Amino acid sequence: MHTYYVIRSGYNAANQPSHARIPCPVNDFESGYLKLVGVVDAASPEAAIDHVNPTCHNKQRVFATTNDYSIDGLRAAVRMLRLYSR
Numbered sequence: 001m002h003t004y005y006v007i008r009s010g011y012n013a014a015n016q017p018s019h020a021r022i023p024c025p026v027n028d029f030e031s032g033y034l035k036l037v038g039v040v041d042a043a044s045p046e047a048a049i050d051h052v053n054p055t056c057h058n059k060q061r062v063f064a065t066t067n068d069y070s071i072d073g074l075r076a077a078v079r080m081l082r083l084y085s086r
Contacts, residue, residue, distance in 0.1 A: 002066045004048035005074060006038040010060035027073030036077040037062070 008016060009028075016035050028034040038052035045064035056062050068074050 001041045001043060004040055004042050004045060004064040004066055005036060005068055005078065006040065006048050006052045006054060006062065006064045007071070007074070008035050008037050008054050008056065008060055008062050009033060010057075012057040012060055014057055015055045016060070027076075028071070029073035029077045034071065034073070034077075036074065036081050039078060039081065 011017065011033065016032060029036070037054040038048075040048050040051045042048035042051055042064075048064040049062055054062050065071065065074075068078055
């Protein structure tokens with residue numbers, strides 16, 4: 001079992017609008033292009049995505065990673081998710 005970070009990429013007004021009001025985003029999480037939709041323990045990336053069951057619309061994709069350093073801004077997104085899920 002590994003800890004997977006499930007991430008959705010792409011804009012869609014139904015579940016992930018862009019943050020056009022941010023003039024100079026630091027990373028893709030801040031701009032709204034990437035969104036952390038879940039942190040789960042699972043045996044594989046596919047199992048992690050199935051467990052979270054995120055919505056995915058046109059021109060969006062969902063993926064999972066075990067390395068929270070692999071994407072710029074992911075560690076901050078994890079901290080925010082944990083802060084607001086208490």
